[in-house]
Amino acid sequence: MAVGGNRLRVAILGASGYTGAELVRLLLRHPMVEIVAMSADRQAGKRISQSFPHLPDDGLPGLVKIEEIDWSGVDFVFCCLPHGLTQETIAGLPVHLRIVDLSADFRLHDIAVYAQWYGHEHLAPDLQREAVYGLTEINRERIKSARLVANPGCYPTAAQLPLIPLLEKSLIGADDIIIDAKSGVTGAGRDAKQASLYSEVTEGIHAYGIASHRHAPEIEQGLSKAAGKGVVVNFTAHLMPMSRGILSSIYVKCANGAGAGDLRKALNDRYAGEYFVKILPEGAAPATRHVRGSNFCLISVFDDRVTGRAILFSAEDNLVKGASGQAIQNMNVMMGWLEQMALEQLPMFP
Amino acid sequence: MAVGGNRLRVAILGASGYTGAELVRLLLRHPMVEIVAMSADRQAGKRISQSFPHLPDDGLPGLVKIEEIDWSGVDFVFCCLPHGLTQETIAGLPVHLRIVDLSADFRLHDIAVYAQWYGHEHLAPDLQREAVYGLTEINRERIKSARLVANPGCYPTAAQLPLIPLLEKSLIGADDIIIDAKSGVTGAGRDAKQASLYSEVTEGIHAYGIASHRHAPEIEQGLSKAAGKGVVVNFTAHLMPMSRGILSSIYVKCANGAGAGDLRKALNDRYAGEYFVKILPEGAAPATRHVRGSNFCLISVFDDRVTGRAILFSAEDNLVKGASGQAIQNMNVMMGWLEQMALEQLPMFP
Amino acid sequence: MAVGGNRLRVAILGASGYTGAELVRLLLRHPMVEIVAMSADRQAGKRISQSFPHLPDDGLPGLVKIEEIDWSGVDFVFCCLPHGLTQETIAGLPVHLRIVDLSADFRLHDIAVYAQWYGHEHLAPDLQREAVYGLTEINRERIKSARLVANPGCYPTAAQLPLIPLLEKSLIGADDIIIDAKSGVTGAGRDAKQASLYSEVTEGIHAYGIASHRHAPEIEQGLSKAAGKGVVVNFTAHLMPMSRGILSSIYVKCANGAGAGDLRKALNDRYAGEYFVKILPEGAAPATRHVRGSNFCLISVFDDRVTGRAILFSAEDNLVKGASGQAIQNMNVMMGWLEQMALEQLPMFP
């Protein structure tokens, strides 16, 4: 067991949002973990079941304010707070804590880029330097010893997993990558917004954040590193009438004479042995409904009709591999545990 | 009035599908039209309300087999039959009839291309030569005098309306057009198929017909004509958990130094005075839910973050502007009537 | 025409909600009406299309605050304001205005009952005495000459239309009426509430306001009048994962030896000649999707397996017959116009 024969004592900050609830859903079945604290400032004093009746109260602490948490009884923190507040909060935590942060606050290595996209100076540049980017399959070695892991965004996970291996091997052009991304509504969080109302979302679709979505620099950071040069992508997000799921349709130009078969082989090679990333066989396209509730990311490759072009698809559950699931996967890596612990549930369909 | 002071006598072949029902919904409120015959082979002998309880029986004939129709009492035909059967049926109709065909059977001018994509020789090549492609805003003059109009496909309507004016003016490159198209489920028709079941579609998305969708050659035919050279596009269709609506997200390279503003201006110029095609102002992106039930097509243009690239969006109701609405619009043009007759209903939201 | 050969000049107060938008959608196609003012306090200064992109700006005034409206240029008011505020606002309007109020503020004749259910004294008891309850098919004669019509609630419309004729004829027991009502989410309005978020509503159902829903006393008021004695009903509301539509499943005990056939006959007799209320033939059950967007109310009757019991179903679009459509129907009655004017659109399915 983790700490002196006992379970790892975990705190969840910001437990009243969808990613917080998803952490609870999964961690309650983790054999090595005990949830010892959950914060939710506006809900402090209540039980989690009052916010999320699908969750039990048995085996869970009540909701408290962050400042009420006794950190001496906590080993590990999942931080699901809004951006900005996150930097301040994590900067104030005792150093014995290991942390997976699900916000965007520590994902961008370059604090100038952060300031440009988020409209204010970074409040904890030292922590930013320390933070390890938590795209597990790509960055596993560094995650193992990290104290602070910046869990990737939902769109960036779905975009980078298929593209990084191809850029690393120069199988696709770096200058001509178009990512048409489609996400379920939970990506917008649980705050009451008119734009997220049932009647505003059901039975219709639209694009948003066009040419200005904050996940673009995160994607470009990862792809640039893989390509060994600056990559600027076209990334366009669309809101889908569904709760969970992201599908990325990615249009690329092949390089060096490669075709879909070569791309598929490179992905298969790169992800051989990975539990959560699955490369589909030729002709199969992934559906988000086939990963719902699970930590899987499905990827497929097709030759386009236009010679020299290929189409990649990736599908994930934005709340699991795109957020809380990958966060737990990262905790498992940090603790040296079996990576799929608490993440072995199969997708739920229909 | 149309024929000697009387209403135009209209027959609908294949009235038991979604496009047939949508024709009935709209034509019942058309002041110049009387529906005098409706065929539906498997439902012959029944009333339309048994198939579609939202439609009335008052003012409508019963469903019959095609061969039971007395063509001497019919002036105009909407044909909603499956492909292949359509060619044979229309070839056998009396020549006094004017026809809008909603199938794919007469859309491709080149019967060799037809044979390649549909797997059999064209059965009525003479009719094919006579048929006029019914993309109303682009082809209005020829439609006026046409006897047989090939109503465009749903995806091709949404793809061609934004692209044709830009290719005609050489404002975008012809070699690098990527169309990521997203459609509601009614596009698959009303036949009982497992893949269209509620539980197979709700709360999830996927791509289909990748690099092999039959609407690709129809799109390319129109774009090639506009560009004055052969155009091959990347066209990728996605199934959305919604009944109605198509959104096309189109990624292009600007040409000749043009930017989104130039593209928007060209579209505004081209569609000035059009009732159904609306170019949105800078910064606005269309949603399919804002055209639901209407014949509108909304188009918008954005500069991409990648220099020299732009993003176009078009939204339509696949059953209206993408099928039955445009068919009625074409009839109105053929008859010399006000084009928006029976099509003036505002979109229904929510 | 209404006023000196001109169109009736209509103001809509509270135009930024769903019922306001639905009024605009329908009234823009009303041949005798001109919308001359629209209020929306928080959106004042904007165009309606900024709130509702499916609506045009052409032919519509901008959004203003109520106090900015010049009442000398207005003939008729639709009031879509929240309860409480409604009473104050209408009390302050010039007396030349005729008004249909869509709130609950003037529906309950007994202001003591109002105070009990709404938690405060009625602010305009004189207006309450003047107000006519606008269940059109039941109260048409009094509506004709009314100055202030209290438009019925969505649930009460669906509950009273089937039950009133049966209670008037003593065909069912008055003491044992169970109304299991199921509504789409638009019934909760457009305000941003967590409980109305897409992800909180889709793919699930629940009951709410159990034994305490404010529509219960409105239903009982109408049923009591019909029965000639006090009626207390079981009324239970359920939230459905759909935008529009109410289905009431009503369980009754037959009286005086009646069966479903007798009930159906009584309903057919009562609603013979009505345009909007349709009694379905034996064996047919209504679906909300078959009235979507229309002002129809479908009713059917079944014998229960339990001897002496029957089941009634009624289906309506809560935003049309349950709100804005019936409001326009009432205006048409008040003005002596054809009742279905602007309400002739057929339901939209799928």
Add this chain to the structure above:
Amino acid sequence: MAVGGNRLRVAILGASGYTGAELVRLLLRHPMVEIVAMSADRQAGKRISQSFPHLPDDGLPGLVKIEEIDWSGVDFVFCCLPHGLTQETIAGLPVHLRIVDLSADFRLHDIAVYAQWYGHEHLAPDLQREAVYGLTEINRERIKSARLVANPGCYPTAAQLPLIPLLEKSLIGADDIIIDAKSGVTGAGRDAKQASLYSEVTEGIHAYGIASHRHAPEIEQGLSKAAGKGVVVNFTAHLMPMSRGILSSIYVKCANGAGAGDLRKALNDRYAGEYFVKILPEGAAPATRHVRGSNFCLISVFDDRVTGRAILFSAEDNLVKGASGQAIQNMNVMMGWLEQMALEQLPMFP
């Protein structure tokens, strides 16, 4: 372990339907079970992932015809075949097999009632006598030693769990029970039917099988036994635009001076210690979305406004507690295992 230290060898007959897939999803995570055979006549020769891409092929046999199964290697059978075929198939199985049958074929003790509702004589009356009705919490003792368990229907589970304890204690009247039941679409199975198409189901509701649903006699059988006399219920099923979930709204008359508090206490007493049946506290109403994917059944009780009446609600996932989950629960009971094995996943929300 089950059989000589090895895992229990399980066959699933009819694995290509939704209940079959749900069994696979859950059993793959059962520590004591190995799935050794799966039949699907029309899919024989394929892998399960071709029918259900959310399921893995690893650790699962291919799909075969029933007659290809070597029964000597099988210990336990889950039968998900259509009614009628089920009786013949089970009658032909070797007697060493223990069986949970998910069809309706062995649920009705009285084969005359079966013949009346299913339109043909029962084909295996001896097996019918042997079969034990598998409503686990009610019938656990008999299930332990059963060879053939008739797994309850989805609606009957949701109806009987709240009602049986109340009838046993004579806390409610037996003559006046109204069950308004609302189900997701998976209850109709995976066969391609027009009525189950996405566009026929989404955004609308309706009742079906009114006064003639085959689950009525099953419910009455259980309630009659509990009441000690014949009970006839009003049971009305409604189709909801959602994949999973059943909500029963049950309207009852209290007896012997009881109120909602007494009913709640009786249910709490009856289900004290049960893992899967939860009685909600006063004022809480269950939502189907809070049991999605889990084997829980939530029950709540409210006083009605009508004196002497109460309202019960029960919510379950029709594919889990209403089918495959309860089937596994029954297997666990039959094998003497911990009842919640493989059923401990928390509900998935949103």
